[in-house]
Amino acid sequence: MFDWNRSCSYDEQQKRRFHTTARLRLKKLAAELALPPGSFDLRSNKAGIAVSGEVTLHHDRAYIQVGQFGLSSGHGILIRTCKGRKDYSGGANHFVSLSMLDDIPALAAAVRAVTGVGREEAIPASRYAA
Numbered sequence: 001m002f003d004w005n006r007s008c009s010y011d012e013q014q015k016r017r018f019h020t021t022a023r024l025r026l027k028k029l030a031a032e033l034a035l036p037p038g039s040f041d042l043r044s045n046k047a048g049i050a051v052s053g054e055v056t057l058h059h060d061r062a063y064i065q066v067g068q069f070g071l072s073s074g075h076g077i078l079i080r081t082c083k084g085r086k087d088y089s090g091g092a093n094h095f096v097s098l099s100m101l102d103d104i105p106a107l108a109a110a111v112r113a114v115t116g117v118g119r120e121e122a123i124p125a126s127r128y129a130a
Contacts, residue, residue, distance in 0.1 A: 004076065004098035008052035008068055015052060019044050022055040022066045025101040032108040033118030035059055041085055058085050062115040066101065077101070079114045 008015040026042055040059040047053035052068035065078040076098035081091035094114045100107040112118050 001102060004068075004101060005071060007071070009050050012049075015046060018052055018068075019046060019055055022101065025104065026055060026057040026064065026066065028104045029064070029107055029111070030057060030059075032104050033111060035118065058082070059117055060084055062111060062117040063087070063090050064111060066098070068098070077107070079111055081115050 002017065002021045004018075006014055008018050023042060023044060030040055030042075040057055043056045043058065045053050045056075054065050054067035054069070056066070057064040059082075061081060061083075063078070063080050063082040066076060067078075068076055069078075073095075074097050075095035077096045077100060079094045079096065082088075083090070094110075096107070096110050100110065108118060
């Protein structure tokens with residue numbers, strides 16, 4: 001299991017692993033949310049030597065960013081709504097723990113709760129009225 005709380009500061013190898021692992025987990029999140037190909041971007045910004053940088057999944061209606069910007073608070077995943085992939089400020093910020101990257105269904109539930117994205121796919125067809 002990846003240690004999300006091990007600092008990437010001044011540790012290029014840890015930063016590389018952080019970005020690689022976070023990208024893979026965000027790809028799994030996109031699949032869990034049933035996001036159609038082409039409806040989202042996956043970006044990685046390694047930033048400077050003293051910080052982790054961030055990995056971002058930017059959908060047409062959701063913005064999810066992973067970084068070590070909240071290690072002292074235990075938060076490292078930002079979730080918010082947005083209006084298109086050119087909207088970088090979006091709705092209110094919601095933060096969850098980096099450890100949620102180890103539980104993709106729970107992270108997907110948090111994303112659905114904040115943004116509504118993927119909600120339609122999560123409701124079984126049997127629940128709809130005929």
